[in-house]
Amino acid sequence: NAGVTQTPKFQVLKTGQSMTLQCAQDMNHNSMYWYRQDPGMGLRLIYYSASEGTTDKGEVPNGYNVSRLNKREFSLRLESAAPSQTSVYFCASSEYLDRGDNTEAFFGQGTRLTVV
Amino acid sequence: EDQVTQSPEALRLQEGESSSLNCSYTVSGLRGLFWYRQDPGKGPEFLFTLYSAGEEKEKERLKATLTKKESFLHITAPKPEDSATYLCAVQAAYTGNQFYFGTGTSLTVIP
Numbered sequence: 001n002a003g004v005t006q007t008p009k010f011q012v013l014k015t016g017q018s019m020t021l022q023c024a025q026d027m028n029h030n031s032m033y034w035y036r037q038d039p040g041m042g043l044r045l046i047y048y049s050a051s052e053g054t055t056d057k058g059e060v061p062n063g064y065n066v067s068r069l070n071k072r073e074f075s076l077r078l079e080s081a082a083p084s085q086t087s088v089y090f091c092a093s094s095e096y097l098d099r100g101d102n103t104e105a106f107f108g109q110g111t112r113l114t115v116v
Numbered sequence: 117e118d119q120v121t122q123s124p125e126a127l128r129l130q131e132g133e134s135s136s137l138n139c140s141y142t143v144s145g146l147r148g149l150f151w152y153r154q155d156p157g158k159g160p161e162f163l164f165t166l167y168s169a170g171e172e173k174e175k176e177r178l179k180a181t182l183t184k185k186e187s188f189l190h191i192t193a194p195k196p197e198d199s200a201t202y203l204c205a206v207q208a209a210y211t212g213n214q215f216y217f218g219t220g221t222s223l224t225v226i227p
Binding site: 004031033035040041043044045048050058090092094096102103104105106107109 | 150207
């Protein structure tokens with residue numbers, strides 16, 4: 001049982017290049033999330049998907065797009081990378097409960113992205 | 117206004133020296149408060165969920181408690197392997213599926 005798997009683990013991009021970060025979970029969770037983590041800023045939500053077929057903006061969505069490909073996979077795309085997007089990116093998943101909230105989130109190991 | 121504030125930012129303890137980490141929150145309609153441990157270069161690892169004031173949960177040397185305004189993570193007789201960053205997050209009625217994280221407490225336990 002792998003949990004949440006992210007690829008790649010490391011990436012260096014030049015300003016203006018594009019790339020897609022991949023995330024897959026094998027826990028059959030409905031909800032998936034993309035966070036970025038910067039020193040002193042904590043984990044900030046970029047986008048989330050409450051269930052297959054839906055996506056919503058989080059706290060810092062500018063410069064990013066997402067696709068919920070199916071229940072397992074949730075990708076994050078940087079169309080034109082900027083140095084300000086240098087960060088560690090985490091994907092997470094959780095189960096949506098009928099009472100309207102979610103169980104705890106399970107995280108992947110992260111993608112360390114540097115934009116030069 | 118910050119919804120989740122953790123203190124202290126950093127804490128150094130001698131092995132065996134018990135202490136507490138604080139997570140205060142300002143959200144209304146709390147649905148759950150979550151504690152995570154994060155080791156360098158790794159993703160956050162789930163520790164506890166607390167749902168209502170007065171609730172307590174324990175795991176080995178860690179004990180989490182919750183009041184209406186804050187949560188404490190008590191560490192009893194810590195060991196060097198407890199060194200990590202501890203994160204708390206909240207989920208509130210109006211945030212739906214979203215989790216809001218604090219900036220964490222970096223704990224170092226010295227042998």
